[in-house]
Amino acid sequence: MKILVPVKRVVDYNVKIRVKPDGSGVELANVKMSMNPFDEISVEEALRIKERGEATEVVVVSIGPAKAEETLRTALAMGADRAVLVETDDAIEPLAVAKILKAVAEAEQPGLIVVGKQAIDDDSNQTGQILAALLGWPQATFASRVEIGSEKATITREVDGGLQTIEVKLPAVVTTDLRLNDPRYASLPNIMKAKKKPLDKKAPADFGVSTEPRLKLLKTEEPSGRKAGVRVNSVAELVDKLKTEAGVL
Template sequence: MKVLVAVKRVIDYNVKIRVKPDHSDVDLTNVKMAMNPFCEIAVEEAVRLKEKGIATEVVAVTVGPKAAQEQLRTALALGADRAIHVETDERVESLGVAKLLKGVVDQEKPDLVILGKQAIDTDNNQTGQMLAALAGLPQGTFASAIGIEAGEIEVTREIDGGLQTVALKLPAVVTSDLRLNEPRYAKLPDIMKAKKKPLETHTPESLGLTVSAAPALLKVETPAERKGGVKVASVDELVDKLKNEAKVL
C-alpha cells in the first residue's frame, strides 16, 4: 500500500515569536524554521508502517515556498521514499491546502493519507477534515493508535470522554495526535541519502487549481503580558476583587 503524508513548514517551536514593527505579520527574518511537530509524528507513523511491511511506499508532500523543500528533505531523511512539493509563495489557508492536497491525492491514488492534526502556527485543526470531505474518504482524527488489516484501518481517537475506536475502509484520511508515537531523529547518513531521493515539484496550476485569495490579515499582536496573582484573606475579599477589579461578576 502507498502512504501519502503531508508536512508543513513552521517556525521552530523553540523560537520566541517576534511581531513586525508595523504589526503586519510575524517577523521571519533569520528565524529557524522546522517541520510542524504533529507532521513529524505523521511521518514517523508512515515510516513505521513501511518497516512493518504494511506500506510499500511513503510519499511526503508539502504546500509552500521553495524553502519548504528543506522540510521535505527532512521527511526523506526520516524514511520517506520520495517527495512532492506544491510550490507557491502565496499565503494558503486550510481549505486551499486541502484542495491542493486533493489534487495530489487524485494523481497519486494513495491507500492512506496521514496528516498532523494541526499546525502550531495557525492552530486551525482543519486541513485533514477538509481533505477527507473533498476527496470523499472516511476519516479518523486525533489518532493515538492505528492498526491495519485486510483493507481496513482501526483508529483509536482521543476524545473528551476518553478513547474511541473507529473502523474505516481504505483508502482513508488519518490525523495524528501527540501520543501516536515518538518521532525519531534523522541520522547523518540518512540525511546525505535524502539528497539523492526524488523530489517532484508542482504548481497549483499544474494540478488544475488556483490559490484563491485568503482572508486579509489585518493585524498581528503579541499577547498581553499576564499580571502576577495576589493572595486574598477571605472569600469576601475574593468576591470583591472579582466584582470591582476584574469585573467578571
C-alpha cells in the same frame, strides 16, 4: 499500500514569536524554521506502518516556498521514499491546501493519508477534514493509535471524555495527535542519502488550483502581559478574594 503524508514548514516551536512592527504578521526573517511537530508525528507513524509490512511506500508532500525543500529532505532523511514540492510563495489557506492535496492524492492513489491535526503557526485544524470531504473518504481525527487491517483501519481517538475507538474503511484520512508516537531523529548517513532521493517539483497551477486568499488579515497583536499575582495570608482570605474579586465562587 502507499501512504501520503503532507508536511508543512513552520517557525520552530522553540523560537519566541515576534510580531512585525506594523502588525501585518509574524516576523519570519532570520528565524529558524522546521517541520510542523504534528507532521513529524505523521511521518513517523507512516514509517512505522511501512516497517510493519503494512505499506510499501511513503510519499511526503509540502506546499510552500522553495525553502520547504529542506523540510521535505528532513522527512526523506527520516525514511520517506519520495517527495513532492508544490512551490508557491503565497500564504496558502486550508481550503487551497486541501484542494492541492486532493489532486496529488488522485495522482498518487494512496491507500492512506496521514495528516498532522493542525499546524502550530495558524492552528486552523481544518486541512485533514476538508481533504476527507473533497475526496469522499472516511476520516479519523486526533488519532493516538493506528492499526491497519486488510481493508480497514482501527483508530483510537482522543476526545474530551477519554478515548474513542472507531473503524474506517480504506482509503481514509487520519489526523495525528501528540501522543501517537515519538518521532525518530534522522541519522547522518540517512541525511546524506536523502539528498539523492526523488523530489518532484510542481506548482498550484499544475493542479488547476487558485491560491488567492479568501480571508484578509487585518492585524496581528502580541498577547498582553499577565498581571502579577497576589499573596494571601490564609485560606479564608483566598476564598474571600475568589468570591469578591474573581467571581468564581
